[in-house]
Amino acid sequence: MYETYGLLIGGTWRSTGGAGTIEVADPATGDVIGASPAASVADVEEAIESAEKGLKIWRATPAWSRADMLHAIASIMVARTEEAARRMTLETGKPLAQSRREWALSIDQFRWYAEEARRIYGRLVESRAPGGRVEISHEPIGIAAAFTAWNFPAFLIARKVAPALAAGCSIIVRPSREVPGTAMLLIDCVKQAGVPPGVVNLVIGPTATTYDPIMASPKVRKISLTGSTAIGQQMIRDSASTLKRVSMELGGNAPVLVFEDALLEQVLDLSVPVKFANAGQVCVTADRFYVHETLMKPFVDGFTARAKALKLGHGLEETTQMGPLINQRRVDAMEKIVADAQARGGKTETGGGRSQGQNKGFFFEPTVITGLPDDALAIRDENFGPIAAITSFSTSDEAFTRANSSEYGLAAYVFTRDPTRMREAAARLEAGMVGVNSYALAAAEAPFGGIKASGMGREGGSEGILDYMNVKLTQVVV
Incomplete structure (x- = not known):
């Protein structure tokens, strides 16, 4: 299952990683169903460099072209529904019907943000300077990194990758080590659609080799996490040294x-x-x-x-x-x-x-x-x-x-x-x-997120793309 894909760095699949392998088990039986390559620090640093190169291409790609690419990803995902559902069920244990629904909701994210890419609005404000005006626009924040949990291995990735791509960002995806195969399949759909090399990268592995270099890099400007409140608190502390923007979907009760x-x-x-x-x-x-x-x-x-x-x-x-x-x-x-x-x-x-x-x-x-x-x-x-x-x-x-x-x-x-x-x-x-x-x-059309210990930021809806963009003010005086 895992040797076909592996890590995606610079648009190329790698069946081996510098940190060895990670065994993956079927929770319904406890039996090992495969071994995923694990990324080393060097692999992750290469992924960051790759994302930097991809960002230069992708942020210059017109929004309407980005929208077309997102629609293409969704169409490829539709054709691979059964393959994805079976893989998801093997890794998480959830019933097939629930896996199919999750994959369908993931497709919705790409469809929705394909259209949001065409609707990145700015505004004009009358200036107090004679002959002047104030322009407010939005620009991609830069390289984003997505850390996702195992319970919704496709949907949680889609909720981060789709708005990042719509906004013009490149992204590094780091899924839970317990469900790497679903992530591989979804990212392969992105690759098949023709997204330029380096725009989307996939790294899998232990915290020491995958988390630390991403959090330490000043090139990574945005972090999105779906995980526990304790992990979110630690990530906020670790992001402070490079002042990354963070969005957190954490615990609930x-x-x-x-x-x-x-x-x-x-x-x-x-x-x-x-x-x-x-x-x-x-x-x-x-x-x-x-x-x-x-x-x-x-x-x-x-x-x-x-x-x-x-x-x-x-x-x-x-x-x-x-x-x-x-x-x-x-x-x-x-x-x-x-x-x-x-x-x-x-x-x-x-x-x-x-x-x-x-x-x-x-x-x-x-x-x-x-x-x-x-x-x-x-x-x-x-x-x-x-x-x-x-x-x-x-x-x-x-x-x-x-x-x-x-x-x-x-x-x-x-x-x-x-x-x-x-x-x-x-x-x-x-x-x-x-x-x-x-x-x-x-x-897809509704903003998802919490308050208090449940996190900050929103995924989904027209609000979701804003977490991947910077606001720029331009004062124009003629």
């Missing part, structure tokens, strides 16, 4: 408020698939459910019944509804959360342990826990797994206060039929994104 007038069956039908998609390894997934006391029992009963009915299995099986966690560390983390819940008097309605029906891989049962205090790990922290914590509330003020008590502020959700309460929720919930009777937040 999304609250879901279910008010007494919500349509119960509709909420359940939406919530359970969302909660257990990708085995709960989604930054904007519903983590902690605050349900009005009048709906608490039927909500818990309905949620638990639906969770029990989910079919676990290998993602390549079309009937699978939930796959494994990515690795043993995530299984250990789930067991720690459940143990904490039990110690605090929580009731496990279903699940709570490793899947008894799977003898291999990193499977953990869909889990529902009730009766927890707000300082329990399942409510206080991002669990990033298939654990749903459900608790009740009595008043609106209580619900909003408890929902906002988290250090995170990525996404929040509310279910109600009252228009006044909808607007109140949108105003009072402390999050970068609020879903009202919907969990659909990640779309």
Whole structure:
């Protein structure tokens, strides 16, 4: 799988890297499925030099030509959907249907930013100088670097590469070492479309050889991360020496408020698939459910019944509804959360342990826990797994206060039929994104991102391209 591609530096695939190889495992079986070449410091420094050369070509390429190239990338990706979905499922464990959807959302990013490349607007301001005017324009920021997590190995890259290319930047992509094959395939689509050598580079490897040289280089002007809050904090500190611009999509711990007038069956039908998609390894997934006391029992009963009915299995099986966690560390983390819940008097309605029906891989049962205090790990922290914590509330003020008590502020959700309460929720919930009777937040046309410990900057929408551009003021006096 990995020898066909490898590292992409200067427009050429390299099947070997200076830091050896990295084994990649199928999380559904634990079996090694291949070995990716690992980049050395010298490889990464060469990628930076390559990106510098590519930048000179790409920033001089007309916006309409860049748009055509982005559309070409999207068309190539469409033709490779099944290949990409299978590769993604093998590396992450997510069901094929979810992999196909992720690839489709990735294609959307290139389509959207193809058109945004044609809409990089400036403006004119009347000057106080006689015969003068002030021009405000946007220019590419320079070389960008993208660091991405393993849970959405195609989509997270697309959300960074597409706006960077639309803006006229070159970019170095450094994906998670656990899912390199998906990154290789997506970047190969970029290469096949004819993007000039050096404009997009791919490096894979350990932190010491891939992270450090990028962060130390003054030539890299922009960093985009999708990862944990702790990593984001470290990256912000490390970027200070060269004053790189940073955008961060970090952790989340999304609250879901279910008010007494919500349509119960509709909420359940939406919530359970969302909660257990990708085995709960989604930054904007519903983590902690605050349900009005009048709906608490039927909500818990309905949620638990639906969770029990989910079919676990290998993602390549079309009937699978939930796959494994990515690795043993995530299984250990789930067991720690459940143990904490039990110690605090929580009731496990279903699940709570490793899947008894799977003898291999990193499977953990869909889990529902009730009766927890707000300082329990399942409510206080991002669990990033298939654990749903459900608790009740009595008043609106209580619900909003408890929902906002988290250090995170990525996404929040509310279910109600009252228009006044909808607007109140949108105003009072402390999050970068609020879903009202919907969990659909990640779309190419909409800005995605959080506040507080969930990060800064936005990906998607017309706002997303601005993070890859500098603002220039020109005073013209005739």
